[in-house]
Amino acid sequence: MRKLLFQSLFRGPLTEQAPSLDETAVEELAAAFKHAARRRLGRSLSIREIDTGSCNACELEIHALNNAYYDVERFGIRFVASPRHADVLMVTGPVTKNMRDALERTHQATPDPKWVVAVGDCARDGGCFAGSYAVVGGVSQVIPVDLHIPGCPPPPVAILRGLLSLLDRTAKSASIT
Amino acid sequence: MPSLIDLMLEGRKVQQHGPWPRAVVDASIWQFAAAELAQGRWSLLGLWGEPSTVHMAIIDRGSADIAVVSLDCPDRAYPSVSRHCPPALRLERTLNDLFGLSAKDSPDTRPWVDHNCWGVRFPLRDSLGDRIDAPSTTAPYRFLPVEGGSPHQIAVGPVHAGIIEPGHFRFTASGETVVRLEQRLGYTHKGIEGLMRGASLERGVQLAGRVSGDSTVAYAYAFSRAAEAALQLVVPDRAVWLRALLAELERLANHLGDIGAICNDASFSLMQAHCNVLREDVLRAANIAFGHRLMRDVIVPGGIVCDLDENGQAAIRAALDKVHARFSALIELYDNTASLQDRTVGTGMVSSALARQYGAGGYVGRASGCAFDARRAPGYPPYDDLRFEVPVLDEGDVNARVWIRIREVEQCLSLTSQIMDRLPGGPLGVPVAAEARPREGMALIEGFRGDIMVWLRIDNGRIDRCHLRDPSWFQWPLLEAAIKDNIVADFPLCNKSFNCSYSGQDL
Numbered sequence: 001m002r003k004l005l006f007q008s009l010f011r012g013p014l015t016e017q018a019p020s021l022d023e024t025a026v027e028e029l030a031a032a033f034k035h036a037a038r039r040r041l042g043r044s045l046s047i048r049e050i051d052t053g054s055c056n057a058c059e060l061e062i063h064a065l066n067n068a069y070y071d072v073e074r075f076g077i078r079f080v081a082s083p084r085h086a087d088v089l090m091v092t093g094p095v096t097k098n099m100r101d102a103l104e105r106t107h108q109a110t111p112d113p114k115w116v117v118a119v120g121d122c123a124r125d126g127g128c129f130a131g132s133y134a135v136v137g138g139v140s141q142v143i144p145v146d147l148h149i150p151g152c153p154p155p156p157v158a159i160l161r162g163l164l165s166l167l168d169r170t171a172k173s174a175s176i177t
Numbered sequence: 178m179p180s181l182i183d184l185m186l187e188g189r190k191v192q193q194h195g196p197w198p199r200a201v202v203d204a205s206i207w208q209f210a211a212a213e214l215a216q217g218r219w220s221l222l223g224l225w226g227e228p229s230t231v232h233m234a235i236i237d238r239g240s241a242d243i244a245v246v247s248l249d250c251p252d253r254a255y256p257s258v259s260r261h262c263p264p265a266l267r268l269e270r271t272l273n274d275l276f277g278l279s280a281k282d283s284p285d286t287r288p289w290v291d292h293n294c295w296g297v298r299f300p301l302r303d304s305l306g307d308r309i310d311a312p313s314t315t316a317p318y319r320f321l322p323v324e325g326g327s328p329h330q331i332a333v334g335p336v337h338a339g340i341i342e343p344g345h346f347r348f349t350a351s352g353e354t355v356v357r358l359e360q361r362l363g364y365t366h367k368g369i370e371g372l373m374r375g376a377s378l379e380r381g382v383q384l385a386g387r388v389s390g391d392s393t394v395a396y397a398y399a400f401s402r403a404a405e406a407a408l409q410l411v412v413p414d415r416a417v418w419l420r421a422l423l424a425e426l427e428r429l430a431n432h433l434g435d436i437g438a439i440c441n442d443a444s445f446s447l448m449q450a451h452c453n454v455l456r457e458d459v460l461r462a463a464n465i466a467f468g469h470r471l472m473r474d475v476i477v478p479g480g481i482v483c484d485l486d487e488n489g490q491a492a493i494r495a496a497l498d499k500v501h502a503r504f505s506a507l508i509e510l511y512d513n514t515a516s517l518q519d520r521t522v523g524t525g526m527v528s529s530a531l532a533r534q535y536g537a538g539g540y541v542g543r544a545s546g547c548a549f550d551a552r553r554a555p556g557y558p559p560y561d562d563l564r565f566e567v568p569v570l571d572e573g574d575v576n577a578r579v580w581i582r583i584r585e586v587e588q589c590l591s592l593t594s595q596i597m598d599r600l601p602g603g604p605l606g607v608p609v610a611a612e613a614r615p616r617e618g619m620a621l622i623e624g625f626r627g628d629i630m631v632w633l634r635i636d637n638g639r640i641d642r643c644h645l646r647d648p649s650w651f652q653w654p655l656l657e658a659a660i661k662d663n664i665v666a667d668f669p670l671c672n673k674s675f676n677c678s679y680s681g682q683d684l
Contacts, residue, residue: 001510003445049340053365055680057390057471059340060434064460067453081338097294098364099343102335128383133300134368153390154471 027133042056045074045163048086049112052103052139053096053129057153059119064156072160083109088166092153094122094129095136105137107143115146117164119159181219181237181244184210186378188246194617195406199232199245204256207248210235214262220536221651222621223630224268225644226276228303231255232644234619234630236536243621245632250278253610257283259337264651266536266565267280275301275370277309287319290363291684325351328356331665335364339669342679345670349420353664359656365683373633373643378404378478381640385631388645389681394427395624396631396645397476402557403631403643407618408609414601416480418559422596423472423481426493428625429500429589430459432582435676439579440511442670443520451507455500462496465489480606490597497593500586508583525659525671528573535651539627540585541675543569544577551623563595575674607643611638623639624648626678647681 049062065072068077080086082108095103107116118139121127126137139145146169149162188200198468202210210233213219222234222243232247240281248255255634257280259266269280270289277299279286291298298309303482323330328349335343345361385400386393398420405412412420437452460470467475467488475481485493527537532545542549568584570577596602615636622629627648634641656675660668 001514002452004510004670007264051340051342051365053680053683054342054366055387055390055393056342057387057393057473059342060391060471062340063434064453064457068458069454069457071441079340082337094367095367096365096367097296098290098292098366099335100294102343102364106336128380128387129367129369129372132368132372133295133297134366134371151536152387152473153471155464167574 012036038135044078045088045167046078046080046086047088048080048083048106049090049092050083050103050106052091052093052099052123053135054093054120054122058092058123061153061156062092062159064121065159070160077163083107084111086110087114088141088163089114089116090119091116091139092119092123094126094132094137095142097134097136097149100136100142103139103142116143117162117166118145118148119151119154119162121152122149124150127152179213180240181235181242184235185244191617193407193614195236195409195619196243197245197619199247200245201249204248207233207246208256210246211256211258211261211265214258214265217533218402220533221258221262221264222536222628223632223644223646224265224272225632225646226272226278226301227642228276228301229253230274230279232632233258234632235352236550236555238536241556243404243555243619245619250673253277254280254281259283259285264654268650269655275299277302290366292318292363300368301374318361320347320361321356321357326351326356328465339398344679348665350665351449353666355660355663355665355668358668360653360657362653362679363683365680366524367680367684369684372645373640376640377638378635378640381633381643382477385643385645386476388684389646389647389678390471390473391431391678392427392624392626392629392647392681393471393473394423394476395629397474397623398424399620399622399629399631400633400643400645401476401478402620402622403618403633404609404635405618406620407616407633407635408478409610410607410609410674412480413604413607414559415484415603416601416605419481419485419605420476420486421559421563422493422593422600423467423475424622424624425589425592426459426463427472427594429586429593430463431455431625432586432589433459433500435673436507436511436579436582436663438676439521439575439670439673440517442673443517445514445517448507448511448517451503455503458496458499462489462492465492469619472630474480477606479609482605484605485600493593496497497590497632501590504586504590511579517578520667520670521579521674522574524575524667525656525663525674526573527655527659529571532573533657535655535667537627537651537655538623538648539625539652540578540581541652542627543567543657544581545573546571549628551621551628555621557620557622559596563592565592575670578674585620613637615641626676626681627652645684647678647684648684649677649679653682 147166185200188202191199254342259527276289293315331348334345343364347359349357391568437449440448472486527545529546617634630646633643
């Protein structure tokens with residue numbers, strides 16, 4: 001294990017070795033996000049993720065935000081275990097009728113001020129599951145949504161970009177009021 | 178001892194069903210088949226319904242023969258299979274929830290996916306006009322009783338602490354030790370089988386690819402092969418080989434993620450950090466090669482929709498080389514970290530007998546002595562033309578499930594490079610023509626988690642009925658057994674080592 005840790009010390013940050021074009025986007029977002037997040041929320045943004053019947057693809061990409069390439073914790077963005085610790089509810093899935101009650105209760109358990117981010121095409125309006133007897137059809141049918149991040153599933157960069165635009169908007173509305 | 182061929186001869190063979198036979202049988206043959214499942218030579222592959230018919234798919238574990246028996250039940254009742262064969266139990270409860278078809282003499286008649294939130298009962302029962310409104314109030318769900326000692330209960334979910342899917346776990350513990358775990362699932366039920374009715378094949382494969390996102394390739398693959406079996410289409414070679422490449426990349430990415438996540442649930446986050454970097458490399462290569470990180474909507478009936486160019490090949494090779502170069506150090510790290518081994522060895526045991534009884538596929542089965550792999554038997558192209566091993570262990574603990582994944586990562590690396598070296602040229606698909614007569618097809622595809630079964634009937638270019646059976650159906654119940662006598666704190670570790678799909682099971 002020591003050898004592996006030692007190698008990691010000298011290998012340099014992985015972000016620089018990222019092979020795709022996304023790398024620059026991540027860097028760009030990183031700088032902007034840091035600024036906006038600090039102004040509005042100090043150094044931290046706590047997110048509670050809730051799956052209301054997604055196919056689990058969105059969960060995979062939200063998970064990826066924590067890998068060494070995206071490393072969202074460096075911006076103070078953390079995924080927390082309880083809605084009572086959260087600033088943001090990140091909701092995936094078309095909202096199945098079997099999850100509607102749990103979504104409402106999780107929302108109630110989140111302290112104000114709070115924002116709701118709906119992730120994925122089916123969280124917007126039910127997506128390809130719209131019209132089913134078992135599906136409500138979109139997060140905004142149940143709780144107020146501040147932002148939709150489209151995609152099936154949205155890639156990690158798109159999710160990060162979405163969080164940034166949310167912060168920008170809330171910062172602006174705070175300065176108006 | 179009868180064979181599945183003998184069983185088929187007892188019934189009326191259905192025409193236009195492929196590639197395996199289906200026969201309509203009477204109640205006595207149905208009961209005979211159910212009782213025979215309990216003997217252990219045959220395993221249950223699936224149990225699904227139509228408004229007044231039940232179907233049961235059976236595989237002979239020795240010969241890998243597959244057959245479907247069907248029973249008409251105009252009185253909406255059929256002899257229980259789960260009375261003989263416990264793996265059928267949750268499927269029977271679902272059949273009742275969706276179709277109102279009840280299993281006579283079933284040991285458990287509680288609902289499963291119906292939480293009385295739909296506003297309607299038996300939603301797939303039949304056409305309009307037959308609608309039965311849900312009762313305005315129902316009794317609370319009865320969890321199984323626990324007696325003796327002074328146990329306490331811990332209720333977890335449906336909203337969990339991590340970024341995972343929703344489900345409810347009811348633990349009964351005595352001190353730290355779990356006496357019983359009872360799962361309650363169905364929270365992610367989206368009614369996909371209902372949406373399939375009347376859908377075009379195009380929409381059908383899109384829905385299939387969204388049954389369980391981590392297996393989006395495998396589901397689209399299974400759906401497409403079932404449709405091709407029904408319509409007797411021959412897929413061009415290049416598409417056949419590229420499909421296998423997609424499937425192996427999906428398996429590789431998922432196993433890498435799982436190995437890291439299991440170690441993370443034993444508080445060893447270093448492994449997760451490294452494994453997730455490799456996983457991300459594979460996903461980025463997939464994005465360059467096929468235009469989508471999870472390779473969604475690439476496989477369609479008739480072939481595939483996007484070709485692999487040189488750029489894509491180079492990206493995949495680069496990612497595979499990196500996994501090759503880094504993975505062995507990670508295996509060594511896993512194997513030589515005593516504090517990690519202390520958590521995984523001997524934890525969450527599944528006996529071979531239980532795994533065999535449930536016909537558990539994937540790493541859950543293969544870590545407990547069941548060698549089944551759908552790529553090998555019944556098999557499908559191009560795997561009959563590729564060299565690969567199916568790793569099997571007997572220990573049945575978390576450690577064994579990690580090792581199966583490690584060995585399968587190595588096999589994936591070998592398979593992907595074999596495929597890319599020998600990739601044939603030619604067209605990417607064949608046109609799918611509508612057939613006037615109803616035709617039925619089924620397919621069994623090895624996803625990263627285990628064998629996915631799809632059965633469908635196509636009528637005039639539209640899907641009349643489609644059933645998709647996730648491997649998790651036969652793995653979830655084993656998790657209840659695996660956690661018994663372990664401490665509550667080891668549940669996340671055990672759960673992750675199974676990594677069953679909630680969405681795939683709930684459908």
